[in-house]
Amino acid sequence: MATDRYDHRPLDRSARVLVAGRRGLVGSAVWRHLAREGFTDLVGPGSAELDLRERGAVLDWFAAVRPDVVVLAAARVGGIKANATRPAEFLSDNLRIQVNVLDAALKHGTERLLFLGSSCIYPKFAEQPIREQALLTGPLEPTNDAYAIAKIAGILQVQAVRRQYGLPWISAMPTNLYGPGDNFHPEHSHVLPSLIRRFHEAKVSGVRRVVNWGSGAPCREFLHVDDLARACLHLLESYDADSPVNVGTGTDLSIRELAALVADVVGYRGSIEWDPTQPDGTPRKLLDVSRLTALGWTPRIDLREGIAQTYAWYVESLESGTLRH
Numbered sequence: 001m002a003t004d005r006y007d008h009r010p011l012d013r014s015a016r017v018l019v020a021g022r023r024g025l026v027g028s029a030v031w032r033h034l035a036r037e038g039f040t041d042l043v044g045p046g047s048a049e050l051d052l053r054e055r056g057a058v059l060d061w062f063a064a065v066r067p068d069v070v071v072l073a074a075a076r077v078g079g080i081k082a083n084a085t086r087p088a089e090f091l092s093d094n095l096r097i098q099v100n101v102l103d104a105a106l107k108h109g110t111e112r113l114l115f116l117g118s119s120c121i122y123p124k125f126a127e128q129p130i131r132e133q134a135l136l137t138g139p140l141e142p143t144n145d146a147y148a149i150a151k152i153a154g155i156l157q158v159q160a161v162r163r164q165y166g167l168p169w170i171s172a173m174p175t176n177l178y179g180p181g182d183n184f185h186p187e188h189s190h191v192l193p194s195l196i197r198r199f200h201e202a203k204v205s206g207v208r209r210v211v212n213w214g215s216g217a218p219c220r221e222f223l224h225v226d227d228l229a230r231a232c233l234h235l236l237e238s239y240d241a242d243s244p245v246n247v248g249t250g251t252d253l254s255i256r257e258l259a260a261l262v263a264d265v266v267g268y269r270g271s272i273e274w275d276p277t278q279p280d281g282t283p284r285k286l287l288d289v290s291r292l293t294a295l296g297w298t299p300r301i302d303l304r305e306g307i308a309q310t311y312a313w314y315v316e317s318l319e320s321g322t323l324r325h
């Protein structure tokens with residue numbers, strides 16, 4: 001069994017780093033951060049170039065490129081409705097992406113690897129704030145159990161490689177994320193981009209009534225993706241143990257409060273209503289982030305400031321026609 005080590009071990013800035021999922025919300029932020037931090041050999045094929053579900057292609061790609069470091073931010077990702085309506089793809093795609101990348105990385109000598117899970121791996125009614133030790137202590141939230149099981153398998157595979165091969169691979173469990181590069185699809189996205197889009201469209205078209213999903217009572221914690229990107233590098237350089245590490249802000253708010261905040265930032269002044277026929281999901285999933293803060297990392301971007309910056313990015317991308325959806 002690997003022992004816990006917490007020395008600061010800076011990564012070589014000339015190491016070849018694969019940022020898998022480089023065009024996504026997380027991957028693009030990790031790429032920006034690594035580039036800013038002086039990394040000179042970043043690689044990140046998109047899914048059209050390398051479909052990570054295709055085992056043979058992934059093994060061939062690793063044999064040819066041989067990355068020293070991998071940040072695995074490629075996954076099938078979506079909000080509550082996408083997860084609830086497409087569990088088969090969320091399970092199968094994520095299992096295949098992970099197994100292929102982790103197996104290829106092991107076979108072709110990747111020394112450092114960061115696997116990204118999600119706070120939905122924890123039991124639906126976990127004690128709050130949720131500590132890393134809560135993993136596998138109770139039933140999952142049904143709207144995202146397929147995705148959560150795939151992510152739990154990824155954590156276990158990283159731990160198995162550590163135990164069997166002694167490699168310093170690690171896993172991080174981010175809370176709900178948002179920021180530039182997010183998916184703003186009206187049905188498939190997460191709540192924060194959905195609200196930005198809905199309030200913006202209502203403001204622009206003069207609609208005075210907006211209806212959001214669920215009761216508005218669930219609580220969520222939101223972390224700006226640039227803060228997550230800093231945490232990813234911080235962990236790769238300072239953490240080396242079996243347990244996944246939670247990444248969040250340590251504070252949450254209700255979806256109702258979030259909606260009021262987003263409406264205010266966007267400048268929507270009409271009524272905000274709720275559709276209880278839509279799913280609420282887990283009632284609360286506030287992460288205990290003491291393990292990460294003990295390593296010297298703290299979030300920097302305040303929620304209102306982060307939403308304002310993301311809204312500005314959304315409007316700019318809409319006007320230039322560069323939005324993903």
Ligand SMILES: NC(=O)C1=CN([C@@H]2O[C@H](COP(=O)(O)OP(=O)(O)OC[C@H]3O[C@@H](n4cnc5c(N)ncnc54)[C@H](OP(=O)(O)O)[C@@H]3O)[C@@H](O)[C@H]2O)C=CC1
Nearest residue numbers: 021023024025026046047051052073074075077118176177
């Ligand atoms: N967003 C959030 O709130 C949270 C995200 N996470 C985790 O962070 C990671 C990244 O999520 P996020 O950036 O939000 O997701 P996005 O949907 O924004 O990006 C996903 C990325 O994965 C790539 N991808 C998907 N399928 C394949 C495939 N078959 N082959 C190759 N690449 C593929 C996409 O590539 P392309 O664009 O080229 O198609 C895309 O770049 C995931 O592991 C997720 O679980 C964890 C907690 C919260």
Ligand SMILES: C[C@H]1O[C@H](OP(=O)(O)OP(=O)(O)OC[C@H]2O[C@@H](n3cnc4c(=O)[nH]c(N)nc43)[C@H](O)[C@@H]2O)[C@@H](O)[C@@H](O)C1=O
Nearest residue numbers: 078079080118120144189190191194212213214279280281
């Ligand atoms: C990151 C995380 O993301 C998902 O879990 P989730 O936290 O439930 O994420 P969500 O952002 O989709 O919803 C949060 C809350 O917000 C409410 N809500 C209101 N109105 C809208 C709305 O318009 N869109 C969405 N998506 N939700 C809305 C919604 O009803 C729910 O109560 C999983 O994919 C999970 O696997 C995962 O990892």
